[in-house]
Amino acid sequence: MTSVSPRPSSVWHVVEHHAVQTRRTLQTVLLSGFLSPVFTMLALGWGIGSQVDDVSSLGTPDYLHFVGPGVMIGTATLQGGFSSLWQALAALRWEGMYKNVVRSPATFTDAMTGRLVWMGILNALSSVAFLTVLLIAIGWSGFGALLTPFIAGLTAMSAAAGVLAFTSRKESGDGFSVVARLVLTPLFVFSGTFSSIDTLPSAIATVIKFFPTYHGIEVARDLINERAELVPSLLHVAVILAWIAVGWALSFGGFRKALTS
Amino acid sequence: MDLAVTAHELTKRFDDFVAVNGIDLEIRSGETFALLGPNGAGKTSTMRMVSTVSPPTSGALTILGMDAATHGREIRGRLGVIPQEDQLDADLTVYENLTTYARYFGQSWSEAKQNATELLEFAQLTDRADTRVETMSGGMRRRLTIARALVNTPDLVLLDEPTTGLDPQARQLLWDRLYELKERGVTQLLTTHYMDEAEQLADRLVIMDGGEIVASGTPSSLIAESTTAEVLELRLADDQTLSHDLPFRTEVLRNRVLIYADDGAAALRHIRDLGVEPNSSLIRRSTLEDVFLARTGRQLVD
Ligand SMILES: Nc1ncnc2c1ncn2[C@@H]1O[C@H](COP(=O)(O)OP(=O)(O)O)[C@@H](O)[C@H]1O
Numbered sequence A: 001m002t003s004v005s006p007r008p009s010s011v012w013h014v015v016e017h018h019a020v021q022t023r024r025t026l027q028t029v030l031l032s033g034f035l036s037p038v039f040t041m042l043a044l045g046w047g048i049g050s051q052v053d054d055v056s057s058l059g060t061p062d063y064l065h066f067v068g069p070g071v072m073i074g075t076a077t078l079q080g081g082f083s084s085l086w087q088a089l090a091a092l093r094w095e096g097m098y099k100n101v102v103r104s105p106a107t108f109t110d111a112m113t114g115r116l117v118w119m120g121i122l123n124a125l126s127s128v129a130f131l132t133v134l135l136i137a138i139g140w141s142g143f144g145a146l147l148t149p150f151i152a153g154l155t156a157m158s159a160a161a162g163v164l165a166f167t168s169r170k171e172s173g174d175g176f177s178v179v180a181r182l183v184l185t186p187l188f189v190f191s192g193t194f195s196s197i198d199t200l201p202s203a204i205a206t207v208i209k210f211f212p213t214y215h216g217i218e219v220a221r222d223l224i225n226e227r228a229e230l231v232p233s234l235l236h237v238a239v240i241l242a243w244i245a246v247g248w249a250l251s252f253g254g255f256r257k258a259l260t261s
Numbered sequence B: 001m002d003l004a005v006t007a008h009e010l011t012k013r014f015d016d017f018v019a020v021n022g023i024d025l026e027i028r029s030g031e032t033f034a035l036l037g038p039n040g041a042g043k044t045s046t047m048r049m050v051s052t053v054s055p056p057t058s059g060a061l062t063i064l065g066m067d068a069a070t071h072g073r074e075i076r077g078r079l080g081v082i083p084q085e086d087q088l089d090a091d092l093t094v095y096e097n098l099t100t101y102a103r104y105f106g107q108s109w110s111e112a113k114q115n116a117t118e119l120l121e122f123a124q125l126t127d128r129a130d131t132r133v134e135t136m137s138g139g140m141r142r143r144l145t146i147a148r149a150l151v152n153t154p155d156l157v158l159l160d161e162p163t164t165g166l167d168p169q170a171r172q173l174l175w176d177r178l179y180e181l182k183e184r185g186v187t188q189l190l191t192t193h194y195m196d197e198a199e200q201l202a203d204r205l206v207i208m209d210g211g212e213i214v215a216s217g218t219p220s221s222l223i224a225e226s227t228t229a230e231v232l233e234l235r236l237a238d239d240q241t242l243s244h245d246l247p248f249r250t251e252v253l254r255n256r257v258l259i260y261a262d263d264g265a266a267a268l269r270h271i272r273d274l275g276v277e278p279n280s281s282l283i284r285r286s287t288l289e290d291v292f293l294a295r296t297g298r299q300l301v302d
């Protein structure tokens, strides 16, 4: 009870537990994490992209090079964020998954951490599938592209952590649809996913830069287009990591209260 | 003597509300010990502290020789905890419920599988291995919850109201499983609000009420100390009263009168001699229910 720092072996057991559960819903996971973003990307890249005459302002060879990484990271944000709404509430309160966890040698911080790590792994894996399709469509651009699933995983974790800070204090789903519609969906759409954030009013662009999705998209886009530079990329990643850390810390109290009171 | 649990002035507060008020417990290795009490007595709060899930507000707690405040992970590794509500993984099969949980106790997948097969046998669920939990009856779920709590071959098993809500048959089946555990030498701490369950299973027990221990001992010593050997239960007609001064302790309940006498038949004769003819009468031996009534003035189950 005194030690609240997560223990790697216990965190891993939570990850495994989620993996076994996810096997049951693999169809849904594949559909929302892979197939649907692939269709979105191809429809936009080939469909709208063919209508875009001048791509020079985007800084990429064509629209697919631009929108592909945007959709990858945007999807990771949606998936990670959504996972921390009803699913997280069920695991924490209704179904009692984590109530069982804390009766084993694992602790509530292992449960929280394991949940976030699992969201990272799951989204990194679906991004590998997504990236494969993207690379088939645009051709091999270099090894940097292989890092993008990792960025997608981290972005999913950051969105999951941020929303978890909210959900961990709630006993019901009140306000969840507001988070989904007014936070997650706008982040997916406006983080420079489909067009540069320079086209947004500057106040909105400033707000967008506060959130992790924009930073994930910037890095992923630079990696896919073989123009990533070390320091700016690390700064983007630092913002994402900060969201994970702060979301984790803000979820702590809610998890402790729900599981160990 | 080897003690599995010692608690000293164990207290749990929720804000201003005192759920457990400074109780002392000593549970010996190998025995089955019960906390008997009505809803709200503080049984679950006590169990959650002993399972090192919920930190005590104050008091000392030693479990399997380790301090609960500092050795939570180690202690939980040797406990089997059956909570009041089944919290099974509804989406997983019976078998997967056991194997995934065993992993938390550091078992390899092959150990976990081996164990699961044996536990399904123990819980009489072998033919259900691939069933999803969602489709199972209450009794089967309860047995699976118990099997899951045994994945780590625990030294101490905590059961919070193991048979509440089960039909008599499912209940008997579960009691049989608990006897078998006892025979294997496993220490058991259980809570119940059924006096017959405490009498059947417990070597020793405490009676809890309002967060405090109101009596403790073996079932027979508690009965011998607090009540008479027999009880005469009378049902009277609506217009009848028993206002006479009787040489017995009496308790007037909503729909019956209890008369405490070592010889129930003699007590019944005495009442008839006073000219009272009850609608019905029954002589039975005293139970823990009577002990609870004597100690608290209230019934265990309303
Ligand atoms: N998390 C909690 N917050 C506030 N009060 C609680 C909490 N858990 C239990 N209580 C209160 O503590 C008392 C004892 O509850 P509990 O330990 O569950 O008793 P029992 O298991 O004997 O029915 C009850 O009055 C209950 O309402």
Ligand SMILES: [Mg+2]
Binding pocket: B043, B044, B045, B084, B160, B161
């Ligand atoms: Mg209870």
